[in-house]
Amino acid sequence: MAETEVKVSRKDAILDAAEALFAEHGYDAVTLRAIAAKAGVDVALANYHFGRKHELFEQTFQRRAEILNTWRLQALEACREKAAPSPASVRDIIDAYLRPLMTGPHLKEPGWRNYYGMVAYVNSSTAWGGQLMTKSYNPAIESFIEALKEALPEASDDAIYWGYHCLSGALTLAxxxxxxxxxxxxxxxxxxxxxxxxxxxxxxxxxxxxxIGKR
Amino acid sequence: MAETEVKVSRKDAILDAAEALFAEHGYDAVTLRAIAAKAGVDVALANYHFGRKHELFEQTFQRRAEILNTWRLQALEACREKAAPSPASVRDIIDAYLRPLMTGPHLKEPGWRNYYGMVAYVNSSTAWGGQLMTKSYNPAIESFIEALKEALPEASDDAIYWGYHCLSGALTLAxxxxxxxxxxxxxxxxxxxxxxxxxxxxxxxxxxxxxIGKR
DNA sequence: AATATGTTTCAACAACTGTTGAAGAGACAT
DNA sequence: ATGTCTCTTCAACAGTTGTTGAAACATATT
Known part of the structure; x- marks a missing residue:
C-alpha cells in the first residue's frame, strides 16, 4: 500500500473518490458502488455520511468552492488597494479572476484537477448549471462584475455580462x-x-x- | 393531436426525441424507454434503427453537424472572396464563425435549440468531448484556424489556439x-x-x- | 393469392441501480 | 464488565436499465 500520504478519514476518502469519478464521467454515469469501491469502503457508508447521492455530489462540489472564492477575492482586493483611489485596471481584475485558479502549486494535486473537471461539468450542464453554480460562486463573481463596471464606466450592461460570459466559458472549457x-x-x-x-x-x-469600454 | 407538422418517420421521431432529452439531461440520465415514450414508439424500435444506445447518441449528434459546417464554410468562403487577394479581416472571420449559428430563423425551431444543448454537453464532457467533436467538427474548424493565421501572421501558435479556445468556450457556454x-x-x-x-x-x-496579432 | 422484405411490437432476460434496516466493531466513560 | 456512542459492514429490497428473440404487421413483388 502506498502509505506515504497522511491517513485520510473514510469520509474524505469518499469525497476524493466521488470527485475523481464525477469529474470524469458526470453525475449519472457514476454509481455509488463505484465510488465506494474506489474509496475502499462499503456502499452504505456513503449514504450514512452524505445522505442521498444528490447531496454527496453537492458536498463534493462545494468542498473546494469556498477556497477558490477566497483566493480570488483576496487577489481582487489586493489589486483594488493597489490602484486606490482609482478603480482597478481591467487587466488586473482579469488577472485576479484567472491567476489564482490557473497557476500555482495546487495544480499538481490530482484532487484539484479532478475538481476542475467537476466545475466544467456543472457549469455547462443545463440540469445543474443554473442552481449549483449560482449558489456556490455568484457572490464572489458579483464582486468581479462590480469591479469591471467601475473600470469600464462607458460599457453597457449587455457588453459587461456577455464579456463575463466569454471569460467564464473560456475558463470552463479549459x-x-x-x-x-x-x-x-x-x-x-x-x-x-x-x-x-x-x-x-x-x-x-x-x-x-x-x-467594449470604448463605445 | 397537433398534426400541423409534416408527418415524420418513426426513425426521425426517435432522433427528435433523443435530441431533446440528451440535450436536457445528458447521455446517462436518459433512458431508451424515455426516448421511446417521447417519440411514441416501442423501446425495441430504437435498437432496431440505431443499434446500441451509444450509436443513437452519435447519430443524433452528427445529424445536424454537417449542416452547421456547411453554413460556416460558406460564410468563410464568402468573406475570403470579398477580401481577395488580401487575407480576410479578423472580424469577418469571427463573424463567419458565429453568425450562421447564432442568428437566423432556425433559432426558432426547438430542434435546433435542443441540438445546441447537445453540443454544449459533448464539447465540455471529458468522456465525449475529445473524440466526437473532433470527428464532426475539426475539418471545418481547421479552415477557420488557417484563415486566422493568415489574418494574424505575427501571432504565435499558442496565441492562435488559445484564442480559438476562448471563442469555442464562449460559444459552448452560450x-x-x-x-x-x-x-x-x-x-x-x-x-x-x-x-x-x-x-x-x-x-x-x-x-x-x-x-494577439500585435506582438 | 402467395411470397418476400422491411417495420414495429410484445414479453422477457440478466444485470445493475439507490436506498435501507439490522447487525457488528471499536472507542470511551462509567 | 457494562452500557453508550459513532462508525462501518452485511444482506437485501423494489425498481429500472440496455438489450434481445420471436412474433405480428404492413407493403410491395411476383
Whole structure:
C-alpha cells in the first residue's frame, strides 16, 4: 500500500473518490458502488455520511468552492488597494479572476484537477448549471462584475455580462481538459497546461473588455 | 393531436426525441424507454434503427453537424472572396464563425435549440468531448484556424489556439443555456437571446484576436 | 393469392441501480 | 464488565436499465 500520504478519514476518502469519478464521467454515469469501491469502503457508508447521492455530489462540489472564492477575492482586493483611489485596471481584475485558479502549486494535486473537471461539468450542464453554480460562486463573481463596471464606466450592461460570459466559458472549457486543443494543433499546444493557457487568456480577455469600454 | 407538422418517420421521431432529452439531461440520465415514450414508439424500435444506445447518441449528434459546417464554410468562403487577394479581416472571420449559428430563423425551431444543448454537453464532457467533436467538427474548424493565421501572421501558435479556445468556450457556454447570465444580471441580460449575444461576442472576440496579432 | 422484405411490437432476460434496516466493531466513560 | 456512542459492514429490497428473440404487421413483388 502506498502509505506515504497522511491517513485520510473514510469520509474524505469518499469525497476524493466521488470527485475523481464525477469529474470524469458526470453525475449519472457514476454509481455509488463505484465510488465506494474506489474509496475502499462499503456502499452504505456513503449514504450514512452524505445522505442521498444528490447531496454527496453537492458536498463534493462545494468542498473546494469556498477556497477558490477566497483566493480570488483576496487577489481582487489586493489589486483594488493597489490602484486606490482609482478603480482597478481591467487587466488586473482579469488577472485576479484567472491567476489564482490557473497557476500555482495546487495544480499538481490530482484532487484539484479532478475538481476542475467537476466545475466544467456543472457549469455547462443545463440540469445543474443554473442552481449549483449560482449558489456556490455568484457572490464572489458579483464582486468581479462590480469591479469591471467601475473600470469600464462607458460599457453597457449587455457588453459587461456577455464579456463575463466569454471569460467564464473560456475558463470552463479549459477546466474540462478535453484534449481538443492538442488534437487541433497536432500537439503544438497542450490543453492541460493551464499555466500556459493563463498567459494567453489574460491578454485575450483583457483586450475584449477594453474594447467594449470604448463605445 | 397537433398534426400541423409534416408527418415524420418513426426513425426521425426517435432522433427528435433523443435530441431533446440528451440535450436536457445528458447521455446517462436518459433512458431508451424515455426516448421511446417521447417519440411514441416501442423501446425495441430504437435498437432496431440505431443499434446500441451509444450509436443513437452519435447519430443524433452528427445529424445536424454537417449542416452547421456547411453554413460556416460558406460564410468563410464568402468573406475570403470579398477580401481577395488580401487575407480576410479578423472580424469577418469571427463573424463567419458565429453568425450562421447564432442568428437566423432556425433559432426558432426547438430542434435546433435542443441540438445546441447537445453540443454544449459533448464539447465540455471529458468522456465525449475529445473524440466526437473532433470527428464532426475539426475539418471545418481547421479552415477557420488557417484563415486566422493568415489574418494574424505575427501571432504565435499558442496565441492562435488559445484564442480559438476562448471563442469555442464562449460559444459552448452560450449553447448550454444554463440561465446563469439572467441570474447574475438580475434579468437585465437574457442567456437565451443568442442574437443579442452574437452582437456582443463578435466585438469581444475580435478584439482579443486583434490584440494577439500585435506582438 | 402467395411470397418476400422491411417495420414495429410484445414479453422477457440478466444485470445493475439507490436506498435501507439490522447487525457488528471499536472507542470511551462509567 | 457494562452500557453508550459513532462508525462501518452485511444482506437485501423494489425498481429500472440496455438489450434481445420471436412474433405480428404492413407493403410491395411476383
Amino acid at each position: 477546466f474540462a481538459q478535453t484534449g481538443r486543443l492538442d488534437q487541433l494543433s497536432r500537439g503544438k499546444v497542450c490543453s492541460t497546461d493551464l499555466e500556459g493557457g493563463y498567459l494567453q487568456m489574460v491578454d485575450f480577455i483583457t483586450a475584449g473588455f477594453e474594447r | 449553447f448550454a443555456q444554463t440561465g446563469r447570465l439572467d441570474q447574475l444580471s438580475r434579468g437585465k441580460v437574457c442567456s437565451t437571446d443568442l442574437e443579442g449575444g452574437y452582437l456582443q461576442m463578435v466585438d469581444f472576440i475580435t478584439a482579443g484576436f486583434e490584440r
